[in-house]
Amino acid sequence: MGFYRRYRDVFLVILLLAVPFFFLRASIRNPEDLNVIDRNLMRVMAPVQFLAAASARRLSQSFSDYVYLVDVRRDNNRLSREVQRLRHDVRQLAQLKAENDRLRGLLGLKESLPVETVSAAITTKTPTEFFRVAQLAIDHGGARVLQNMPVIGPGGAVGLIRTVSGDSATVQLVADAGFGVDVVVPRTRARGFVRGVGDESKYTVKVEYVRRSDEVEVGDLLVTSGVGCRFPEGIAVAKVVQVVKRDFGSYQTVIAEPTVDFSRLDSVLIVVGAVPGDCPRLSQGARNP
Amino acid sequence: MKSTAYLLVGLVLILLQGVVFRFLPWVSGISILGVELRPLLTGATPNLVLPMVVYLGIHEESMARGALLSFGLGWELDVLGGGPAFIHRFTLVAVWWLSKIASAKVSTQSVVMRLPLAFAASLAESAIILTLLAIFGQDSKRPLELSALLLPRAISTTLLAPLVFDLSHRLAIFAWGGPGRAPASAGSGASGTTLSR
Numbered sequence: 001m002g003f004y005r006r007y008r009d010v011f012l013v014i015l016l017l018a019v020p021f022f023f024l025r026a027s028i029r030n031p032e033d034l035n036v037i038d039r040n041l042m043r044v045m046a047p048v049q050f051l052a053a054a055s056a057r058r059l060s061q062s063f064s065d066y067v068y069l070v071d072v073r074r075d076n077n078r079l080s081r082e083v084q085r086l087r088h089d090v091r092q093l094a095q096l097k098a099e100n101d102r103l104r105g106l107l108g109l110k111e112s113l114p115v116e117t118v119s120a121a122i123t124t125k126t127p128t129e130f131f132r133v134a135q136l137a138i139d140h141g142g143a144r145v146l147q148n149m150p151v152i153g154p155g156g157a158v159g160l161i162r163t164v165s166g167d168s169a170t171v172q173l174v175a176d177a178g179f180g181v182d183v184v185v186p187r188t189r190a191r192g193f194v195r196g197v198g199d200e201s202k203y204t205v206k207v208e209y210v211r212r213s214d215e216v217e218v219g220d221l222l223v224t225s226g227v228g229c230r231f232p233e234g235i236a237v238a239k240v241v242q243v244v245k246r247d248f249g250s251y252q253t254v255i256a257e258p259t260v261d262f263s264r265l266d267s268v269l270i271v272v273g274a275v276p277g278d279c280p281r282l283s284q285g286a287r288n289p
Numbered sequence: 290m291k292s293t294a295y296l297l298v299g300l301v302l303i304l305l306q307g308v309v310f311r312f313l314p315w316v317s318g319i320s321i322l323g324v325e326l327r328p329l330l331t332g333a334t335p336n337l338v339l340p341m342v343v344y345l346g347i348h349e350e351s352m353a354r355g356a357l358l359s360f361g362l363g364w365e366l367d368v369l370g371g372g373p374a375f376i377h378r379f380t381l382v383a384v385w386w387l388s389k390i391a392s393a394k395v396s397t398q399s400v401v402m403r404l405p406l407a408f409a410a411s412l413a414e415s416a417i418i419l420t421l422l423a424i425f426g427q428d429s430k431r432p433l434e435l436s437a438l439l440l441p442r443a444i445s446t447t448l449l450a451p452l453v454f455d456l457s458h459r460l461a462i463f464a465w466g467g468p469g470r471a472p473a474s475a476g477s478g479a480s481g482t483t484l485s486r
Contacts, residue, residue, distance in 0.1 A: 009352035013386060016360045020379035027374040028425040034374055041368045049304065049369060056308030 099266070105154040106267055113152070115232050116273025118143040120151075122265050123168060130201040133262040135162075136171040140270060145169055148230070150271040155260035156236030157181065157224065158268050171268075174237060174258045175203040182227040183207065183237050190214035192254065194222060194237050203262065205238050207254035216243050216254055232275050291464030292358055295341070298460055299362040302337035302453070303369045309334055335445040336411060338362050340453035342381050343410050346388025347397045348461065359385035380417045384410050400451055407450035411443035 026033070034042070110117050124137035136158070138151075151158040151171050159179060162172040172179055177198030184191050192210040210216055220240040226233030238256035245252045342359045349355035363381035367374050388410055397403050419432040419439070426432065 009356070012353050013356045013382065016356050016382045017379060017386075020363075020375035020382070023375045024373070024379060024421060025425045028376070028422060029427060031373040038368055038374055041364075045369055049307065052304040053308055 102154070102266055106269065109152065109154055110269055113232060113269070113271070114276050115271050117152070117269040117271050118145070119267055119269055120145075120169075121267050125263070125265075131263075132200060132203065133173065134176075134200070135173065136262065136265070136268075137168055138171060138268060138270075139168050142167050143270070144272060145270055146272075150231045150235075152231075152235055152269045152271065153260045153265050153267075156238075156258070157231055158260050158262070158265065160230070161270065169270075173203075173262060174260065175199070175205060175262075179205075181231055181237060182225045183222040184225040185214075185216055185220050185240075186223055186234075187220055188215045190216055191225060192216075192222070194256065203258050204241075205256050205258060207238075207240070207256055208251070210252050210254050212245060212250060212252045214252070216240060216252065218243055221259070222256055226275065229275050232271065291461070292354065292361070294460055294464050295345075295358050295457075296361050296365065298456065299338050299341060300365055300369075302341070303365055306335060306337045307369065333441040333445040335449045336414065336442065337446075337449060337453055338366055338381070339384065339411055339414060339446055340407050340450040341457050342385045343388045343403070343407050343450070344454055344457040346385045347392040347403070347406075348457075352389075355385055355389065356382055376418060376421060379421070380414050383417055384414050387413055400454065403454060404447055404450060407454075408443055408447040411446040412439065415439045415442060 106119060110119065118140060120138040120140040120143075122136055123139045125133045126135040126137070127133055136151075145161055145164050147161055147164060149161045151161060157174055159171045159173040159176065162170045174181075174194070174196060175198070176196040179194075179196040181194050182191070183194045190210060191214075192207040194205045194207055197204045197206055207216075207222065218240050221236055222238045222240065224231040224233055224235040224237055231237075236259040238258050240254055240256045242255035243252060244254075342362060345355045345358055349358070359381045360378055363378035366372075366377035366381065370377060388406065391397070391406055391409075395402065395406075397406055415435075416439070419436055422435070423429065423432040
């Protein structure tokens, strides 16, 4: 019995190897050509396979979503920090751009002037109780700066050097009561003399010695005439805001506002060279006209 | 009862191995000691039925039942796996036979000894399939291309083999009506006896 069983088993194994091997050649060459049993089995198993695949897909998707959510939280924190840093960078860049624009303006002014100038940075602005800048302190970086040297900003004349101490100096503004410069109205060539009023509440200058017959209107620009060898010719000083003509007297009353906004100034140019023409180079002890 | 249980569990394992590739990306994103797993996992879909066949080769005393069950599992794999018909029927019976011969020659009572057998069986199964494709197939390059997947597939099959061995052991206990008649701890690595005792 054992003998028979042993040979039966061996025969069965050989048969189970031989039968597939016999059909293998055809099935490898034409994998889609299935027999009836296999085809029916596949048909029966198709829904089960679909269910298994759908379940796996859903499980995989759920897990992936969870992982993505974890990533989203981490990314959110990282991106928030990134946004803060970029905002800070943008602010810095905006400041740098504004500074660049100012310096370009100053450089343009420096190149347009026919005299030798040195640049200086504003270090202090002394305000009045009406928040008006009464005096400027500048750092000229050790240049040879003397008293009464003209100071020019991007908008025009700023004032004159009042005192010099080491690398710093103070500036007497155009609106200061002690300031004066000869000006001309480019439109009509009318002449006058701008003198600071010293009003602590607003920037105002008066234009003296404007003949009653000269044509001056509100809005006219007043530029330096070059007379007096202080400022170079053609530097904007003020803009006319009021003109009063009377029926008597030789002169008319003209009120103007400086063209420079002193509260926004960051850097200026100091005229250290001789003004073109027959003007001598400014030396120590020269006085304000 | 036992045969039906084996075939049903085999069916589930085949369905499972058919969807394993969906979960590989989770693992493939991991790197161990700076080494990314993604390139190593290409083609690492395991053959979960193979350890069952190895288990049958080791523990099933009845040659007829072992061969028929291997044939049945191969049939399921042919139908659900999508490969050429009869190829797994042939290879799984061959692997079962090789396992049976190997179990008689070497000790296979512990997991440590069974794992190399599962690894070798996986390599043998792949080698048989590639040889058959080379002999009967029309595309001579295909077996060479598929040979690159041989090792990853063998490794992944070996890594999951302990689980399938344990499952097969529990199935044997269930099918034989209680652990008293089944191997004491065939799946857990301790020494055990054959199922027929």
